[in-house]
Amino acid sequence: MSTAPALSADAPPAAVDVRGLIKHYGKVEALRGVDIRIEQGEMFALLGPNGAGKTTLFSILATLRSPTSGHARVLGRDVLAERDAIRRDMGIVFQEPAIEHRLSGRDNLFLMGLLYGLTMAGARRRASEVLEQLGISDLADRRAQQLSGGQRRKLELARALVTDPRILFLDEATLGLDVDARRTFWGQVRGLADAGRTVFFTTHYMEEADVADRIALIDFGVIVALGTPRELKARLGGGIVRLTTDDDARARAWLSEHGFAPEPGGHEIMLLHADPAAVLPELLRSLPVRVERAEVHAPSLADVFLKLTGRGLEGGNKP
Amino acid sequence: MIRGVFAIVVLDLKRFWVDRARLVAGLAQPLLYLFVLGAGIGASSRMGGGDYRRFIFPGTMGLSLLFSATFAAIAIVFDRQIGFFKAVLVAPIPRPAIALGKIIAGALQSVAQGMVLLPFAPLAGASLGPLETVEMIGAMALAALTFSTIGVALACRFNSTTVFPVASNAVLMPMFFLSGGLYPLKVAPHWMQVAAHFDPVAYAIDLMRGSVLGVFYFPVPLSVGALGLTIVVLAASSVRVFNRGEDDSSLGSTRFGWIR
Numbered sequence: 001m002s003t004a005p006a007l008s009a010d011a012p013p014a015a016v017d018v019r020g021l022i023k024h025y026g027k028v029e030a031l032r033g034v035d036i037r038i039e040q041g042e043m044f045a046l047l048g049p050n051g052a053g054k055t056t057l058f059s060i061l062a063t064l065r066s067p068t069s070g071h072a073r074v075l076g077r078d079v080l081a082e083r084d085a086i087r088r089d090m091g092i093v094f095q096e097p098a099i100e101h102r103l104s105g106r107d108n109l110f111l112m113g114l115l116y117g118l119t120m121a122g123a124r125r126r127a128s129e130v131l132e133q134l135g136i137s138d139l140a141d142r143r144a145q146q147l148s149g150g151q152r153r154k155l156e157l158a159r160a161l162v163t164d165p166r167i168l169f170l171d172e173a174t175l176g177l178d179v180d181a182r183r184t185f186w187g188q189v190r191g192l193a194d195a196g197r198t199v200f201f202t203t204h205y206m207e208e209a210d211v212a213d214r215i216a217l218i219d220f221g222v223i224v225a226l227g228t229p230r231e232l233k234a235r236l237g238g239g240i241v242r243l244t245t246d247d248d249a250r251a252r253a254w255l256s257e258h259g260f261a262p263e264p265g266g267h268e269i270m271l272l273h274a275d276p277a278a279v280l281p282e283l284l285r286s287l288p289v290r291v292e293r294a295e296v297h298a299p300s301l302a303d304v305f306l307k308l309t310g311r312g313l314e315g316g317n318k319p
Numbered sequence: 320m321i322r323g324v325f326a327i328v329v330l331d332l333k334r335f336w337v338d339r340a341r342l343v344a345g346l347a348q349p350l351l352y353l354f355v356l357g358a359g360i361g362a363s364s365r366m367g368g369g370d371y372r373r374f375i376f377p378g379t380m381g382l383s384l385l386f387s388a389t390f391a392a393i394a395i396v397f398d399r400q401i402g403f404f405k406a407v408l409v410a411p412i413p414r415p416a417i418a419l420g421k422i423i424a425g426a427l428q429s430v431a432q433g434m435v436l437l438p439f440a441p442l443a444g445a446s447l448g449p450l451e452t453v454e455m456i457g458a459m460a461l462a463a464l465t466f467s468t469i470g471v472a473l474a475c476r477f478n479s480t481t482v483f484p485v486a487s488n489a490v491l492m493p494m495f496f497l498s499g500g501l502y503p504l505k506v507a508p509h510w511m512q513v514a515a516h517f518d519p520v521a522y523a524i525d526l527m528r529g530s531v532l533g534v535f536y537f538p539v540p541l542s543v544g545a546l547g548l549t550i551v552v553l554a555a556s557s558v559r560v561f562n563r564g565e566d567d568s569s570l571g572s573t574r575f576g577w578i579r
Contacts, residue, residue, distance in 0.1 A: 099403060
């Protein structure tokens, strides 16, 4: 009779448990000691510039590469010793297309089902279910090469879901898609996570990482920050106030006199502050000008990354 | 394992069916050998045109099977360059199943090509009775399986779609020319006869020729044994290459860019 249920043996294992993970490619140190723990049902983003080690970490977790040293378990299983068991429980969306574009979407899903040991009838049924679930049944019988980029990505997602995976890995899954298609895609992935699936994805688009429950920022093979999007942004110590007034020059002068530091230039006044929402009412009361428009901004993840590493996200840091 | 092999075979045959026009295009080469080369060489040989065409029909059949089987094997090299195969590689199926599935699928595609050529036999002066037809198809099946195994054993060692066709031609053309497909081995120079004993294509074509003409160069059990041995040895060697890839999911090819 255990009185400590939190420690009982049947507590679900972490979806991902990584400790001291190191990966070298020859002399290149792609991962230099990574620690991450992801609970089941979490949607987790790995955000970083190109060459930061995102794809390497992804590949190790998805059993595609072996670690040089360290500990990596997925759903409680070792990525090396219990590779096959992990593979049965995971679905992957690769960076590159991984559907046979000469075949129809339905055929692609059907074949994937066969490869995972379903019967002919079972694989056919499962293909229809997944197509239905993602709302792409009407595209299913066209050759994949006739679909748009966004539709093809949905098909990739469908392919990864054929096996009803407990954990879904996505590597830069929306590369090359326009903003609308990306938003739709992540909306669907978010839905999957809300339904209880664990999702682990890499990206270098900060606004994509925002849909995650938690985000790890990776740079030069180490995790430089880890937390919820809100926590990470809070690290910048505040936010941004934007004001438009009937006399901006006078407003700036007043702000400078009263200990604020408005950013120079621009057709509106921009102010960094520790607690912008709290300071705004006071500003509106005290400013000697009429405020026409006031806005409070949270800092973006890109701002956070810039602050932590001194570099932007888009540039990349290939040696 | 069986399910894995089955899945790979279905996958490759589905893709083959998309390209079924290939069956018709694939007729061009053997028919060219049969009716153009055959007419030219036949007229200048002691056999005479009609007899020569009948003689080389099994040879051109062998050529057709050999090339279609190798072409099917190219898919392995191509697969490495499309992402679809990655999804296959992370599926929980044993690597040997992938190798065996590829071999079987290649043999089936090759036989399909052979069946398209077979109706031209009477035009080549080789009318086959029911028994000969059954013998011929049996020989074709064994030949196709051998050639497909050769193709896969070669293809799994290459990762460049531009190098592989050249390299495979460099191996396959000598095998075909030494096989006696276009001339009787009996009257060939001694060294060629010796070389033919080490050429699986020679045994395969001899079995088919025996079904058509009723005369064999090699004893039938020797041919069947040689082909069986080739299949077992090369299939085992391909399985080994595919297995090696388990370490890095790269299908044994270390230069495969996806994985390091």
